[in-house]
Amino acid sequence: MRKWILLLAVFLAACTTKPSFTSENVYVGTDGVSLAFTKNSPPAEVFENSIFPVGIEIWNKGAYNVEEGYALVNLDQDYMEPGEFTGSTSIFPSDASKLDFQLMGKSEISQQGDRDTIGLTVLTKPIDILSEKHTSTVSVMACYRYQTFASPNVCIDTDPFGIRENKKSCTVSDIPLTGGQGAPVAVTKVEVKMLPSKSQDKVVSQFRIYVKNMGNGQVVDASKVADACSSEGLTKSDINSVSVSAQLSNGIVLDCIPKREGNGGLEGYLRLKGEDYVLCNYEEGVPMELGTFKTTLNIALDYGYMHSISKDVTIRKSAVI
Amino acid sequence: MEQKRVFLGVLVIVSLLIIGCSGSKGNQPTAVEFRTGSSGLDVTFPSGTPQQIFENDIDVRIPIQVENKGAFPQFDELSEFTGFLWVGGYDPNILQASFEQGDIRKQLDPEELEGRSSFNQQGGVVLESLILSVGDLPLGTAVYEPTLIFYLTYLYKSIASVPVCIDPEPRSINVKDKVCSLTDFRKIYSVAPQGGPVGITNVEEIITSNQIIFKFDLQNFGTGQVIARDLVSSNPNEGFDWRDLNRVQIEDVRLGDRSVDKCKPDLGEEVELFQGIGHFQCTLSVASIASAQAYTTPLTVTLTYGYAQSQFRNIKILEAIEI
Structure with missing residues (x-):
């Protein structure tokens, strides 16, 4: 009898739990590429004149595919020198501590994003004769080109003053965007305004797009990513530089200001200071005959990003026998 | 035993007669009032x-x-x-x-x-x-x-039919029975919606020495918009000019089978609704009433309008x- 009850309970449980397939929006979160040392790599203590591994996990937790990424391992050159990368090949033979990487971001198929683990062998040098130990820092810096895509649904009202009577399917309003879009630099708010056009049968739509660095790294110019992870260094104008482009509906490119100096295109340009904004207009105007409707505002931010992790390693003097 | 059979037989026949007679009442045709409601x-x-x-x-x-x-x-x-x-x-x-x-x-x-x-x-x-x-x-x-x-x-078209009292001699001092009368020479009739989103709500009848005046209140009962009739084929997504809204045409006003003398706005013209309510009035001369007796007759008002x-x-x- 008990067996039958048990079987029935299992059967009911199986029937009530229906398999479900849910579609997850991957354009959320404020993570980009994350770095982490693997367990005990590097170890907390090593001996002089020895070898130890540095294991680095690079994980693309954002929604953009990294095609140009660099990882640079910084060592205290007086006490350590890099050996070889294991599991990967440096494209810089003269700079054995730097390599490049490409990692796919989150997608509907891979909702976690791609990750890779690389290893670098490090050789310790002798410490001072009079010292029993010396503490050095091993740091890893990642520099990569990234993009943020935000596509809020906005309301276009071709009769903003209500001169003509009709029912409207949406109301023009500002749109707060919380939680990020799957990248460290995020669009935080979009302010929408409808302005009269010079031609009486159209309305100009204007969007104020607010951008903020939500991650704990540094924003750099997208074209300076390789320099960021090298001895070349960056100039002041390379820091906090973000290009902003916006499209309304399916392919209507908006004109954004401010612009990069010397750039005559429609793209906007930001020197991020906390939260900053660009102003984008559709100057040609939306025809009034389209009435009031919702559409997508497709915003793309193009930038480079760099951040680092570090760990202290204590080098002990070898026992003299 | 024989008596019981007879009794049962009589009982069955009487029951059948009762059922048959009550069933026949249900087959009588009944008038259906279909000009009701405020929807289109x-x-x-x-x-x-x-x-x-x-x-x-x-x-x-x-x-x-x-x-x-x-x-x-x-x-x-x-x-x-x-x-x-x-x-x-x-x-x-x-x-x-x-x-x-x-x-x-x-x-x-x-x-x-x-x-x-x-x-x-x-x-x-x-x-x-x-x-x-x-x-x-x-x-x-x-x-x-x-x-x-x-x-x-x-x-759309709404037709209101209001039974009103016509007393050709409201001030007569002769004593006689009347089928209907107007207190102080006036009466207000409340009208239920007439099977359309716009319709008559009240009719006030005033009898003067030589005229019968009918004052009408009309209302947009529905949740939509009254639009000009020639805008029915225009794209509503583009919106309507406010000057083309809230106008209802007075197509016809009849007392019995005869048309009223004149209206303001006139027959064929439009009444403007303000905040969904409009007013107009019509007159009929007392002299044109053939009967010397008071009687009730339908007052029929036909309104046409566009609706969105x-x-x-x-x-x-x-x-x-x-x-």
Whole structure:
């Protein structure tokens, strides 16, 4: 009898739990590429004149595919020198501590994003004769080109003053965007305004797009990513530089200001200071005959990003026998 | 035993007679009052109407039901009816929406949407199909959620028939029985809605020494907008000029079978509604009344107008997974 009850309970449980397939929006979160040392790599203590591994996990937790990424391992050159990368090949033979990487971001198929683990062998040098130990820092810096895509649904009202009577399917309003879009630099708010056009049968739509660095790294110019992870260094104008482009509906490119100096295109340009904004207009105007409707505002931010992790390693003097 | 049989037989016959007689009363035809209610045409969505489709879906059919809950047109008024169903509220660059023949407008068939009548107490119903096709969603767009707006624009007619008291000698000092009378030479008649979104609400009758004055109050009972009759075929998504709104034509006012002498605004002209309410008045000379006796007769008012009514429907368009 008990067996039958048990079987029935299992059967009911199986029937009530229906398999479900849910579609997850991957354009959320404020993570980009994350770095982490693997367990005990590097170890907390090593001996002089020895070898130890540095294991680095690079994980693309954002929604953009990294095609140009660099990882640079910084060592205290007086006490350590890099050996070889294991599991990967440096494209810089003269700079054995730097390599490049490409990692796919989150997608509907891979909702976690791609990750890779690389290893670098490090050789310790002798410490001072009079010292029993010396503490050095091993740091890893990642520099990569990234993009943020935000596509809020906005309301276009071709009769903003209500001169003509009709029912409207949406109301023009500002749109707060919380939680990020799957990248460290995020669009935080979009302010929408409808302005009269010079031609009486159209309305100009204007969007104020607010951008903020939500991650704990540094924003750099997208074209300076390789320099960021090298001895070349960056100039002041390379820091906090973000290009902003916006499209309304399916392919209507908006004109954004401010612009990069010397750039005559429609793209906007930001020197991020906390939260900053660009102003984008559709100057040609939306025809009034389209009435009031919702559409997508497709915003793309193009930038480079760099951040680092570090760990202290204590080098002990070898026992003299 | 024999007596019992006789008794049972008589009982059965009497029961049959009673059932037969009571059943016959139920077969008497009854008059149906169909010019009631304050609705005209209405849009509804049958259960199971999809509210979620995917990127690159082609020719998805959305059923839309249009019902006529009012009393116009009757079978002899079909040629006077014009109506259209429209769709809007979406971005045409992302979503293509149309009815059959690829238009955002569908002309309604008056035969299918005949008004409520003695023969059809429900009113006509027609099922239309909206065809949706979605292209590629812009990069980075996981979901696009437009609110579709379905508009009905149609020409409508409301007919109010109010029994009023006509007393050709209201100030007579002769004593006689009257079938009806007006206290202090005036009377107010409340009128129920007449099977349309616009109708008469009150009629005030005033009898002077030489005139009978009828003052009418009319109202937009519905949730839609009264529009100019010639705008019924115009795209409501573009909006209407406020000067073209809230105008109802006084088509006819009759006392019994004769027309009133004059009205203000006149017959054929328009009354303007203010905050959904309008007024007009008509007069009839006492001298033209043939009878010397007081009597009740129907006062029939026919109003024609254009009407625009809308219904919203949310729809979600999701990004397709590409493998």
